[in-house]
Amino acid sequence: MKLYLDPGHGGTDPGAQGNGLKEKDINLDIALRIRNILLNNYDNVDVLMSRTGDTTKSLEQRTNEANAWGADFYLAIHCNAFNGSAQGYEDYIHSSLSDSSTTATYQNIIHAEVVKLNQLVDRGKKKANFHVLRESSMSAMLSENGFIDNSHDAALMKDPTWRQRVAQGHVNGLEKSFNIQRKQTNDTDTVYKIIAGSFKSRGNADQRVDFLNSQNIESYVDTVIISGETWYRVQAGAFSSRENAERRLTVVKNAGITDAYILSEKI
Structure with a gap:
């Protein structure tokens, strides 16, 4: 499957x-996480x-590039804004x-998977005449991942763990839509x-994440309970292959980060 992934702006x-x-920063962070998971x-x-x-x-450069590459699916990642009072997720x-089109089927699947994880109000599945949806020659969807001018949604956007969950929701939808293995x-x-x-x-953990991201190393904070105490663990990748994990390490x-290490966990 060939995915053209478009972090807006x-x-x-x-x-x-x-x-x-x-918005441009949140869009890019979520999109990079989607790419890395895939x-x-x-x-x-x-x-x-x-x-x-x-x-x-x-916009023309984006759709022209996707069309020339022959993508199977165009996924645009965005955030919304209104007047501070609106909140939630929509795509x-x-x-x-039509509602029975192949693209609508993909939207149904991806939407359901994203709203399972994103902790946002579900504003529903919608249609619009956006350039990237109109000018792309493959099935295309644009997701609006919360309202950046709403205090509730923005607080989530600032959390790298939330952005990872949003990315995972999109990936889960792509996996089901395209039967990727x-x-x-x-x-x-x-x-x-x-x-x-x-x-x-948590502040120290967030500082470590900010540093790693500044080095183009995607990471996020995972909260764990060890012997009854809360720890904020910075995770910079998870791999099914030990070899790939060693490379990231x-x-x-x-x-x-000389004290970084590999943690093996059964799933």
Whole structure:
């Protein structure tokens, strides 16, 4: 399956803004997490992103690139804004499509999986005449992952663990929609997690995540209870392959986190 993954806005176009956040940054973070989950855990999936950094790209450039590449699906990641009072999640397909179309079927599946995990009000499945939905030659969907100018939704957006859950919801929907298969290894019942620090202070854990992300190492905070105490553990990847985990560990250590290690867990 060839996925064209489009984090909306970027560069000179910040998108919606609110509560100290810029939409372009949230879109990119979620999209990178979607890409990493797919490439790390699934076979026969190719992902082309419209941008992997804070760069400017026109809508025409995005759809032209997806069409030329021959993508099977176009997924645009966005956040919403209104007047501070609206909140929740919604997604869109093109307004010309019927409810029985293939694209609508994909929307039904992905929507259901995302709302299982995103802790947002479900605003429903919608249709619109957006450029990326109209000009893409493959099935396309655009998701609006909360309202950045709403205090409730913005508080979630600031949490990297929430952004990881949102990414996982999209991936779960893609897996079901396109029947993509998880990678098979000799130790499929084991996951290898890269732990880049454990802290009793959530603030310290968030600082570590911010540093890793500044080094282009995707990470998030996982809250765990150990001997009755709450710890905030920074995870910088999870792999079904020990070899892939070792490679990521080397990258993390080279970034200066010399006490990072691999945690093996049965699943």
